[in-house]
Every structure is written in C-alpha cells, then in structure tokens.
Amino acid sequence: MSELLQFHVLIPWILGMLFGIFVGATPGLTATMAVALIVPVSFYMPDPNTGLAMIIGVSFTAIFAGDIPATYLRIPGTPASAAATLDGHQLARQGRGPFALKVDLLCSCVGGLIGVGLLMTIAPQLARFALRFSNFEYFWLAILGLSMSAVVSTGNTRRGFMAAALGMLLATIGLDIISGAQRFTFGNAELMSGLGFIPVMIGLFGVSEVIRSVVAGLDNTMGKTPAGSADESNLRTAGGALWSHKGTVAKSSLTGTVIGALPGAGADIAAWAAYGLEQRTSKRGAQFGTGEVAGVIAPTSANNAAVAGAWIPALVFGIPGDAVTAIVLGALMMYEIRPGPLIFEQNPEQVSQIFNIALITQLLLLPCGYLGLRLFGWILKLPRSLVMTGVLVFSTVGAFSLRNSLFDVTVMAVFGVVGYFLEAKRMPLAPLILGLILGPMVEENFRTGLIKSEGSFLPFLTRPICLVLLALLMLAFVVPPLLRRFKPRQT
Amino acid sequence: MTRPSVFFRATSLVGGLLALSGCAPQSASDSANLYPTKTVTLICPWSPGGGTDRLTRFMADQLQKELGQPFVVVNRTGGSGAVGHSAGALAPADGHTLTMATFELSTMHWMGISELTWENYAPILQMNADAAAIMVRSNSPWQTLDEFLDAVRANPGKLTMSGTAAGGAWDLARAGLLLAADIPVDALRWIPSKGSAPSVVDLLGGHIDAICCSVPEAVTQIEAGEFRALAAMSPQRLKDYPDIPTVHEAGVEWNAVGWRGLVAPKDTPPQVLTTLQQATSRIVASPEYAEFMRKNGFAIEVRVGAEFSEFLSAQDTQWRDVISAAGYAR
Known part of the structure; x- marks a missing residue:
C-alpha cells in the first residue's frame, strides 16, 4: 500500500484520472476509449504499479464524468450515463445541477467502494454465480431491462413502448451473428456492423438539443431559472441527501456490482436496472423523472459499482465483464499479469495490489471529480450559442473518432434530426436507447438459447434463475395493477 | 473526389491526439530515402485494445524507429473487418497507407460480405498465425x-x-x-x-x-x-x-489458423515494398518482437513477399471449399 502513496505513482495516477474526466465528459468519447488511449501511455511508466493505477483510475473516473454533461446538458458522456439524463437533468433545469452532481460524485465513490469491497471479499463466489447465467437467463434479464422503458417514459407508457420498439428495430440493422445474414444493409459495408450505438446516442441527445435551441431561439444564457444562482449546495448537503437515502445507495451498488459481474452485461445496463428497481420500490416512484434525488442516486451508484463488478470475472477467470475490462486484460498481459483461477494462489501480492489501487482510486475520485464538476460548471455561465457550438464540435469529433468513420458522423446528424422530431411529438428518447442496447441482447440470447435447447422453450421457463427473473417481472408489472384493482373495495 | 482529403485531414487530427497521448513522432531525418516521405497510416480493421490492435501499435512503434517517419495507427472497424480492409485496399498505392490484414480477408469475399480478395493487395509480411x-x-x-x-x-x-x-x-x-x-x-x-x-x-x-x-x-x-x-x-x-x-x-488431415500480416495497396511501387519488407523482416527478427509476441501469447509465423502471397492463395482455396460445404457461401 505504501509504495502506491508516493509522488511518482500518485502524480501520473491523478493526471490519468483527470484525463478520464475529460474523455468521459466529452459526448461520444467513451470510457472504453479513455482506457484504450491511456494504455499505451501507461507502458512508458517505469513502475508497473503506476501504469496499473493509471488504467484503473481512468476506468472509474470516465464513468462518473459521463454524468456531468448528462446532467448539465442532457447529453450522456458515456452510454453508462444515459440514465442520468432523467432526474439529474431535471434537477439541473430547476437550477440544482451542481447539487445533483455532488450527490452523483459521492454516489460514484460510495458505489465504487461497495463494488470494490464485494470484489475483495466474495469475488470467487460471485464469479461462480455469474457462470450459471446462460442465454436463457440473459434473455430474461434483457426483457426485464426492456420493461424499464415503461418506467422511464415518464407518464406515457404507450409512447414509451413505441420508442423502445423503434430502438429494437434499428438494432436489427447489420450482420446477424447467428446466421451470418445481412439485414437492412443495402450492400453497404459500413452498415454491416449495424448503426453505431454511440453516434445514435449523441445524435438523439446532443445534436437534437442543438437543433432545438436554434429553432426555439432560446435566450442566450445557460442558467435557465433564477434559482440557478441560488444553488448553495456543498458536499455536506449532498452527503446529507445521500445519508437519507442510504438504503438506495446500498441496494443500487449491490445491483450494479452483480450486473457488472455478469460477462454479458455492463455498467449501462446496471444503471438502468438500478433506476428501474428504485422507481418500482420507492414510495415516491411517481415523482421519478421530475428531479427526484433517488433517481440520481440509484443509477450513479450502480454504474461505478458495475465497473468494479466487471473486475470479478476478469480476475477470477480472466474473462472480461465488459469492453473496458477486455482492454484492461490485454494491458495486464503486457505487464505479465495473467488473471485467472491461478492468480489468487500464485500471485496474491499482485491481486492485493490491484485491490489497493482500486480502493485508493475511489478516494482520489472525490478531489478529481470535484475539480471536474467545478470546471464543467463554468459551462452554465457561458453564452448558450458558444456551448451549443462546442456540443456540436465535440459530438462530431466523438462520432468520428469511434471508428474513424465519416459514415458515423452522418448517422449522428440524421439521428439529431430524428431526435428533434420525436421530442417535438413528445416521444421519450430514453426507451429508444434502451431498445437499441437491449434489442440485440434479447434477440441473440433468445435465438442462441433455442439453438442450445434444440428448439424447446422449456429451459426459458424451468431454469431456476429464469424463474426468479420471471417472478420479478410479474411482481413489477402484473401484481401492482391487480392490487390497484382490489384496493378500493377493501378500504 | 473530395472525400479522401477530408478523411485524411480528420485522421491526422486523430493522429495528433494520439501523438499527444505519448507516441510522439520523431523528426524526419534521412531525406535521402525516397520512402517514406511523410506520416504513414497503419489501418487496423479491428477495435482498439484487441489483439490485432496491440500488434498494429507495436509495429507502428517499431517501423517508426526503423524508417524515421511517424507511423500512426487508425482503427477502421465495422462490417466484420470489411470496412478497414477495403479502406486499406482503396488507399493511394504509395506505401503511405498500410493495412494489418487478418484471417477474414481469406473468407469474407466467399461469404458475400465484401468483394475484396488478397489480390487487391501487395503482401508485405505475415507476422503471426x-x-x-x-x-x-x-x-x-x-x-x-x-x-x-x-x-x-x-x-x-x-x-x-x-x-x-x-x-x-x-x-x-x-x-x-x-x-x-x-x-x-x-x-x-x-x-x-x-x-x-x-x-x-x-x-x-x-x-x-x-x-x-x-x-x-x-x-x-x-x-x-x-x-x-x-x-x-x-x-x-x-x-x-x-x-x-x-x-x-x-488421423485427420486438416489445418486451420487465424493469421495477421502487413499488406499494402496492390500497385505499390516495388522499391517501396522492398524497403518495407526489409524493415519488417528486421523487426520480426528482433528480441523485442519475440518478447512482445510471447507476452501476448501470439505464435510467430513469418512469411515474406511472394511466400506470403502463396500462403494467401492457398488459404483462399481452402476456405472456399469449407464455406460452401458449411452453407455460408453467397
């Protein structure tokens, strides 16, 4: 531990984390990209611990930083932050953006700490549990996730389902991994790998926001309400909000870690699941989507916990839990660290060093994240025209840099226009994003499951974890309407 | 044809970002050599962080030391590798755009994913299998x-x-x-x-x-x-x-490998190819290369120039038969 707390380790570590803040907060530049960019730099560090610290530091900060533009501008910096565009952004519109982000920062730290804590204590058990998930279980998990579209469509369920269906339809474009057939590609090689999720997301949220402010001719200041200047929150008030929702923090962090530990699901799904779970179980569920603090706490605790969770299968089996850990595993090989069942026996010092780095990262996240949210807070003081120009520039760079493809820039622009019209017709965008993420997960797992079972539907209904997920689905969507029907007669 | 210029301006922007991130280019020293005269783009058809990407970045680093011009890796992913491979084949044949080709080049044209075959390229050197x-x-x-x-x-x-x-x-x-x-x-x-x-x-x-x-x-x-x-x-x-x-x-007579190798566009001048073959041959003979491949668990299998072409041609036939028998042919 002490060899980590030295200047030659801490300085690159913190610089790496600040880099993570910048990349994560830039729409279109994802946490995956932040890690991919820092890995070659880390190889230049004389001490392997420094390199490892940079890589781990970046992966955690980028996920938090993605929430900053999601809250201030309603443009998620990374896919894992899409859920923060709901209540976090509503709070910002009420002039309480800085408060929402301070809560967010604390949640990210605490969520990360809980995730790392679970990683340190029950990683092998959780990893064994995750192995029991096969296509049948992932199918129900994805269905459960899709059902959140009803939750996040704030009021109008029918429009929510329509948007989710549109998202699922768009997700079918490309090469089908099950049959190898091409769908809706029109012979275009760029379409073969499908519509990029990131360009679609920045288009729907970022570019459409720019179009809206141009068309509506909004006044040129970002702080929308007079209350914008009246936000006198500090970390203490944010901490107070956290304390009064400590159950939510614990529940969401646990959900996040478990979902992160599943090799087939990552931080983005974890954030949505925690949000949906909290909405369904909270007494103030109806207020979700209007700027409810619990709606900020749940997804932001879960997404950082999921980053820690993704390390569980990575360390125990050497199998990446998501795209970020896939890159990290590649980098670890270059450090001659080979995670897997043997690492705990053969190289326990290395494992505990990784744990220490992950723990300290959560604590460093506080100052680094605070600096980040203060810096980005200036956005609100800038003229709107300048901010929107910046959004357009960064969105374009983000969409392009993902695959170095101009085609993706076109996709982004098209979905900017689509997003603008959908919103004008009061179609919620969040379910569309859910459909886009989960559509392929539902379809691929359903069809692969059927191949495994030779066409039998039974395993979907009889496997134990499937039953539990099915029961959850029933509890969330069938029982409450029934109760509502019977209640008036009883009272 | 305005598109390539926009593309290259933008890639150099990304290259600049990469340079900032640590792969600072060395200044051009020997202007006596005709090639390379400017920054060389290495196209990787797969995403950052994967095995092919790590190998491409290693090669970029080494080639930069060998040839004295910056070598910048650009990830052009999508279409099961078709996008990156075709970008590499359509690039100007002056040796300033190279591609890290992979196994999929031997199969994707039989499966109707792309029209490209290995004959759209001038093979430089196979690095691994x-x-x-x-x-x-x-x-x-x-x-x-x-x-x-x-x-x-x-x-x-x-x-x-x-x-x-x-x-x-x-x-x-x-x-x-x-x-x-x-x-x-x-x-x-x-x-x-x-x-x-x-x-x-x-x-x-x-x-x-x-x-x-x-x-x-x-x-x-x-x-x-x-x-x-x-x-x-x-x-x-x-x-x-x-x-x-x-x-x-x-008793089963069958071989199957996934391979990676450096290729240039088809009509690249022979002297440029020779320079590249010599430089890459020196690299794959170095202890650094052996060390890199060992750490990553990649097996070294080197074929240069014409030998690489023969390998590619044999692969093409082998996979045609399997693909049609497996019902994937389009």
Missing part, C-alpha cells in the same frame, strides 16, 4: 480427439460447440475439421457467440460441450486445470504448447 484448437472441460468424458469425434458421430446434432459468430474463423475451423473427418457439418452444433471470451464462460458454466478457438484464448483455464485441450489444427505440435496433440495424430 495462431492455430485453432478444440477444448473441453476437464471433467468431460473425452480424453482425446478420437473419443470426442466418436461421440459426435454417435449422437449427431447433440453436442454443442462455440467460439465465434456463425461463419467466423473458429466456426469455419470446426466445419473444416468435421469435413476432413467425414462427419456431416451439422453433427456438431455451432452456438454463435460474440467471441471466444463469452464461449469460454459458457464452457466453464457447463452450458456447452466444447469450444474451438486459439490456445492462448483459453490458456488461463487450461493451466488452471479447468479445460483440457484435445487437439490443435496444425501440421506440427505448437512450439509454445508441446503437450497438445495435433489433429493429424488422430
């Missing part, structure tokens, strides 16, 4: 490839195997193995997956019976005693894993 192998759980009843194939024959359509998407490298390796062993291709059901990692999970969890992928992709589990490698699809035993028998030892 990883043989496919069959792995099962240690607690499974099959000790040898023979026993496994007998089980497949006895219960056609019952056993399952995974490793890539349908029609991916390891699926075709499986299909070729079955054909060579006179077993119908659908006797061993292929479970499509997004790559070898999810299929390793599926095998660990007992949801499938076997996997087909390169040995390094499952080596952690083999070393930990969770998996048993039944056979590698190579003519000789693998240098790095001499304990794994080959399929030939079980």
Whole structure:
C-alpha cells in the first residue's frame, strides 16, 4: 500500500484520472476509449504499479464524468450515463445541477467502494454465480431491462413502448451473428456492423438539443431559472441527501456490482436496472423523472459499482465483464499479469495490489471529480450559442473518432434530426436507447438459447434463475395493477 | 473526389491526439530515402485494445524507429473487418497507407460480405498465425480427439460447440475439421457467440460441450486445470504448447489458423515494398518482437513477399471449399 502513496505513482495516477474526466465528459468519447488511449501511455511508466493505477483510475473516473454533461446538458458522456439524463437533468433545469452532481460524485465513490469491497471479499463466489447465467437467463434479464422503458417514459407508457420498439428495430440493422445474414444493409459495408450505438446516442441527445435551441431561439444564457444562482449546495448537503437515502445507495451498488459481474452485461445496463428497481420500490416512484434525488442516486451508484463488478470475472477467470475490462486484460498481459483461477494462489501480492489501487482510486475520485464538476460548471455561465457550438464540435469529433468513420458522423446528424422530431411529438428518447442496447441482447440470447435447447422453450421457463427473473417481472408489472384493482373495495 | 482529403485531414487530427497521448513522432531525418516521405497510416480493421490492435501499435512503434517517419495507427472497424480492409485496399498505392490484414480477408469475399480478395493487395509480411484448437472441460468424458469425434458421430446434432459468430474463423475451423473427418457439418452444433471470451464462460458454466478457438484464448483455464485441450489444427505440435496433440495424430488431415500480416495497396511501387519488407523482416527478427509476441501469447509465423502471397492463395482455396460445404457461401 505504501509504495502506491508516493509522488511518482500518485502524480501520473491523478493526471490519468483527470484525463478520464475529460474523455468521459466529452459526448461520444467513451470510457472504453479513455482506457484504450491511456494504455499505451501507461507502458512508458517505469513502475508497473503506476501504469496499473493509471488504467484503473481512468476506468472509474470516465464513468462518473459521463454524468456531468448528462446532467448539465442532457447529453450522456458515456452510454453508462444515459440514465442520468432523467432526474439529474431535471434537477439541473430547476437550477440544482451542481447539487445533483455532488450527490452523483459521492454516489460514484460510495458505489465504487461497495463494488470494490464485494470484489475483495466474495469475488470467487460471485464469479461462480455469474457462470450459471446462460442465454436463457440473459434473455430474461434483457426483457426485464426492456420493461424499464415503461418506467422511464415518464407518464406515457404507450409512447414509451413505441420508442423502445423503434430502438429494437434499428438494432436489427447489420450482420446477424447467428446466421451470418445481412439485414437492412443495402450492400453497404459500413452498415454491416449495424448503426453505431454511440453516434445514435449523441445524435438523439446532443445534436437534437442543438437543433432545438436554434429553432426555439432560446435566450442566450445557460442558467435557465433564477434559482440557478441560488444553488448553495456543498458536499455536506449532498452527503446529507445521500445519508437519507442510504438504503438506495446500498441496494443500487449491490445491483450494479452483480450486473457488472455478469460477462454479458455492463455498467449501462446496471444503471438502468438500478433506476428501474428504485422507481418500482420507492414510495415516491411517481415523482421519478421530475428531479427526484433517488433517481440520481440509484443509477450513479450502480454504474461505478458495475465497473468494479466487471473486475470479478476478469480476475477470477480472466474473462472480461465488459469492453473496458477486455482492454484492461490485454494491458495486464503486457505487464505479465495473467488473471485467472491461478492468480489468487500464485500471485496474491499482485491481486492485493490491484485491490489497493482500486480502493485508493475511489478516494482520489472525490478531489478529481470535484475539480471536474467545478470546471464543467463554468459551462452554465457561458453564452448558450458558444456551448451549443462546442456540443456540436465535440459530438462530431466523438462520432468520428469511434471508428474513424465519416459514415458515423452522418448517422449522428440524421439521428439529431430524428431526435428533434420525436421530442417535438413528445416521444421519450430514453426507451429508444434502451431498445437499441437491449434489442440485440434479447434477440441473440433468445435465438442462441433455442439453438442450445434444440428448439424447446422449456429451459426459458424451468431454469431456476429464469424463474426468479420471471417472478420479478410479474411482481413489477402484473401484481401492482391487480392490487390497484382490489384496493378500493377493501378500504 | 473530395472525400479522401477530408478523411485524411480528420485522421491526422486523430493522429495528433494520439501523438499527444505519448507516441510522439520523431523528426524526419534521412531525406535521402525516397520512402517514406511523410506520416504513414497503419489501418487496423479491428477495435482498439484487441489483439490485432496491440500488434498494429507495436509495429507502428517499431517501423517508426526503423524508417524515421511517424507511423500512426487508425482503427477502421465495422462490417466484420470489411470496412478497414477495403479502406486499406482503396488507399493511394504509395506505401503511405498500410493495412494489418487478418484471417477474414481469406473468407469474407466467399461469404458475400465484401468483394475484396488478397489480390487487391501487395503482401508485405505475415507476422503471426495462431492455430485453432478444440477444448473441453476437464471433467468431460473425452480424453482425446478420437473419443470426442466418436461421440459426435454417435449422437449427431447433440453436442454443442462455440467460439465465434456463425461463419467466423473458429466456426469455419470446426466445419473444416468435421469435413476432413467425414462427419456431416451439422453433427456438431455451432452456438454463435460474440467471441471466444463469452464461449469460454459458457464452457466453464457447463452450458456447452466444447469450444474451438486459439490456445492462448483459453490458456488461463487450461493451466488452471479447468479445460483440457484435445487437439490443435496444425501440421506440427505448437512450439509454445508441446503437450497438445495435433489433429493429424488422430488421423485427420486438416489445418486451420487465424493469421495477421502487413499488406499494402496492390500497385505499390516495388522499391517501396522492398524497403518495407526489409524493415519488417528486421523487426520480426528482433528480441523485442519475440518478447512482445510471447507476452501476448501470439505464435510467430513469418512469411515474406511472394511466400506470403502463396500462403494467401492457398488459404483462399481452402476456405472456399469449407464455406460452401458449411452453407455460408453467397
């Protein structure tokens, strides 16, 4: 531990984390990209611990930083932050953006700490549990996730389902991994790998926001309400909000870690699941989507916990839990660290060093994240025209840099226009994003499951974890309407 | 044709970002040499962080030292590798845009994913080839490839195997193995997956019976005693894993490798190709290269120029037959 707390380790570590803040907060530049960019730099560090610290530091900060533009501008910096565009952004519109982000920062730290804590204590058990998930279980998990579209469509369920269906339809474009057939590609090689999720997301949220402010001719200041200047929150008030929702923090962090530990699901799904779970179980569920603090706490605790969770299968089996850990595993090989069942026996010092780095990262996240949210807070003081120009520039760079493809820039622009019209017709965008993420997960797992079972539907209904997920689905969507029907007669 | 100029301006922007991130270009020194006269773009058809990307970045670093101009890696992903490969083939043939070609170049035109074949390129040097192998759980009843194939024959359509998407490298390796062993291709059901990692999970969890992928992709589990490698699809035993028998030892005449190699656009001038072949030959002979490949678990297999072309031509024929027999031909 002490060899980590030295200047030659801490300085690159913190610089790496600040880099993570910048990349994560830039729409279109994802946490995956932040890690991919820092890995070659880390190889230049004389001490392997420094390199490892940079890589781990970046992966955690980028996920938090993605929430900053999601809250201030309603443009998620990374896919894992899409859920923060709901209540976090509503709070910002009420002039309480800085408060929402301070809560967010604390949640990210605490969520990360809980995730790392679970990683340190029950990683092998959780990893064994995750192995029991096969296509049948992932199918129900994805269905459960899709059902959140009803939750996040704030009021109008029918429009929510329509948007989710549109998202699922768009997700079918490309090469089908099950049959190898091409769908809706029109012979275009760029379409073969499908519509990029990131360009679609920045288009729907970022570019459409720019179009809206141009068309509506909004006044040129970002702080929308007079209350914008009246936000006198500090970390203490944010901490107070956290304390009064400590159950939510614990529940969401646990959900996040478990979902992160599943090799087939990552931080983005974890954030949505925690949000949906909290909405369904909270007494103030109806207020979700209007700027409810619990709606900020749940997804932001879960997404950082999921980053820690993704390390569980990575360390125990050497199998990446998501795209970020896939890159990290590649980098670890270059450090001659080979995670897997043997690492705990053969190289326990290395494992505990990784744990220490992950723990300290959560604590460093506080100052680094605070600096980040203060810096980005200036956005609100800038003229709107300048901010929107910046959004357009960064969105374009983000969409392009993902695959170095101009085609993706076109996709982004098209979905900017689509997003603008959908919103004008009061179609919620969040379910569309859910459909886009989960559509392929539902379809691929359903069809692969059927191949495994030779066409039998039974395993979907009889496997134990499937039953539990099915029961959850029933509890969330069938029982409450029934109760509502019977209640008036009883009272 | 205004598109390339926009493309290159933008890539140099990204190159600038990369340069900032640590791969600072060295200044051009020897202007006596005609090539390279400016920054060289190395196209990687796969995403950042993956194996091919790591190899491409290593080569960029080394080539920069050898040839004194910046070499910048650009990831052009999509379309199962088709996007990057075609960008590399359509680039100006002056040696300033090179491509790290991979296995998919030999198969994608037969499957109707792209029109491209290896003949659209001037091969420079093959850097690596990883043989496919069959792995099962240690607690499974099959000790040898023979026993496994007998089980497949006895219960056609019952056993399952995974490793890539349908029609991916390891699926075709499986299909070729079955054909060579006179077993119908659908006797061993292929479970499509997004790559070898999810299929390793599926095998660990007992949801499938076997996997087909390169040995390094499952080596952690083999070393930990969770998996048993039944056979590698190579003519000789693998240098790095001499304990794994080959399929030939079980009497099946079949080889399947995933390969990577550096190629240039077709009409690249011969003197440029010579410079590149010499530079890359020096690199692959260096201890740094051996060390890099060892750390990553990649097997070294070098073929230069004409020899690389012959290899590519042979691969093309081999996979055409398998692809049509497996029903993936378009």
